[in-house]
Amino acid sequence: MGTAHGDFADSISLTDLYADPYPIYRTLREIAPVAWVPVAGRYLVTRHQDITALEKQPEIFSAAEDGSLMTRVMGHTLLRKDGDAHRRERAAAEPPLRPRIVEAHWRPKFEANANELIDSFVDRGEADLFDEFCGPLAARNLAMVLGLDGVSDIDMQRWSQAMMDGGGNYADDPEVWERARRAGDEIDAAVADTVARVSRTPDESVISAMIHAPDPLDIEQIRANVKVFIGGGLNEPRDSMSVAIWAVLTNPATRDAVVSDPSLWRSVFEEAIRWVAPIGMYPRQVAQRVELGGVTLEPGSKLGICVGSANRDESVFERPDEFDIFRPSRPHVAFGGGPHFCLGTWVARAQVAQVALPTLFHRIADLAVSPHGEVRLGGWVFRGLLTLPVVWTPS
Numbered sequence: 463m464g465t466a467h468g469d470f471a472d473s474i475s476l477t478d479l480y481a482d483p484y485p486i487y488r489t490l491r492e493i494a495p496v497a498w499v500p501v502a503g504r505y506l507v508t509r510h511q512d513i514t515a516l517e518k519q520p521e522i523f524s525a526a527e528d529g530s531l532m533t534r535v536m537g538h539t540l541l542r543k544d545g546d547a548h549r550r551e552r553a554a555a556e557p558p559l560r561p562r563i564v565e566a567h568w569r570p571k572f573e574a575n576a577n578e579l580i581d582s583f584v585d586r587g588e589a590d591l592f593d594e595f596c597g598p599l600a601a602r603n604l605a606m607v608l609g610l611d612g613v614s615d616i617d618m619q620r621w622s623q624a625m626m627d628g629g630g631n632y633a634d635d636p637e638v639w640e641r642a643r644r645a646g647d648e649i650d651a652a653v654a655d656t657v658a659r660v661s662r663t664p665d666e667s668v669i670s671a672m673i674h675a676p677d678p679l680d681i682e683q684i685r686a687n688v689k690v691f692i693g694g695g696l697n698e699p700r701d702s703m704s705v706a707i708w709a710v711l712t713n714p715a716t717r718d719a720v721v722s723d724p725s726l727w728r729s730v731f732e733e734a735i736r737w738v739a740p741i742g743m744y745p746r747q748v749a750q751r752v753e754l755g756g757v758t759l760e761p762g763s764k765l766g767i768c769v770g771s772a773n774r775d776e777s778v779f780e781r782p783d784e785f786d787i788f789r790p791s792r793p794h795v796a797f798g799g800g801p802h803f804c805l806g807t808w809v810a811r812a813q814v815a816q817v818a819l820p821t822l823f824h825r826i827a828d829l830a831v832s833p834h835g836e837v838r839l840g841g842w843v844f845r846g847l848l849t850l851p852v853v854w855t856p857s
């Protein structure tokens with residue numbers, strides 16, 4: 463006979479998780495914080511304290527998942543490696559992503575990109591900011607950071623989507639594999655061009671850093687890691703931007719506060735990724751028998767680390783479903799934790815909190831959600847807005 467929490471976990475559907483995972487997470491945190499969820503094919507871990515604890519034990523909770531679809535699509539990236547193998551690749555990619563380089567080198571470029579995009583629609587008085595600002599800006603910034611000069615916003619976004627769809631192709635859809643394979647080939651060709659250029663003339667890009675590192679990466683490692691950057695460094699800034707813009711547009715008191723004190727944009731960004739974590743769930747695999755949240759997990763057990771849930775854990779955040787930039791500061795886990803803690807946090811903060819949000823609201827003072835369009839929100843593994851139609855008085 464099933465238990466109450468087993469029945470609840472069995473009843474969870476992917477459609478419900480996609481539409482709104484938060485009520486499901488709330489119940490799981492309360493009755494089954496580590497629960498086998500059949501549609502996910504893994505134990506979902508939903509409490510803040512369990513997630514922060516497991517990220518401190520990477521030798522037990524491994525990132526090297528067996529049968530990883532991400533590895534099938536991208537090759538063996540740093541995100542699916544543990545220990546020294548991971549540390550070495552991370553160290554090679556990391557120098558251009560440090561705060562000092564981001565501030566001095568990347569931020570002015572992000573500003574130019576944001577202004578150029580706003581110029582392209584500011585006279586019109588209406589736009590879908592998801593399609594015309596957030597997506598292209600994140601794509602353009604990421605291409606620059608990687609060193610993929612000349613790659614279009616459209617190709618970057620198409621490649622990113624193909625990588626993400628392939629990494630989540632649990633339905634084994636042959637068309638999805640084919641799209642991912644083609645995108646992978648195109649990425650490899652673009653990487654080859656950059657490698658040829660930066661081998662001769664080093665620059666501040668991530669690909670250049672990987673080649674000229676004291677312990678350089680080989681071409682297979684560079685190809686795989688560029689794919690993980692493209693699959694994991696575009697949609698999160700895009701989604702955090704659109705969610706933050708929407709939250710500010712729909713909270714007049716917050717809007718007034720940030721317009722009069724722009725230093726608050728940083729809080730807007732951090733609260734937006736707490737409120738709707740762009741990566742809502744990521745995988746781990748149990749390497750040694752262990753107890754977590756009252757459940758004994760055997761080696762090989764697959765876990766879904768639900769940071770989207772941890773960020774709404776009521777034992778850490780009061781009124782967790784509300785967007786509130788003045789809430790007491792508590793550590794959210796939208797950037798993950800442990801050895802795989804997001805490598806792009808400073809790039810993300812610069813492009814969203816320091817550039818995209820203040821520039822947009824400064825240049826278009828009367829921006830408003832369009833009364834005619836529909837704002838749509840979806841996803842649970844990756845979650846964010848799908849549309850953001852807005853209007854303003856054209857300049």
Ligand code: HEM
Binds near residue numbers: 691699797
């Ligand atoms: C709001 C923006 C972002 C969010 C919320 C975010 C979130 C995350 C999370 C949760 C992880 C850990 C995944 C795991 O452990 O399985 C991660 C890792 C990573 N992120 Fe981000 N990310 C963001 C922006 C970026 C950007 C802009 C870049 C690239 C410039 C980037 C590059 C990476 C890389 C390379 C890793 C893998 C690190 C490793 O395995 O050591 N991220 N990110």
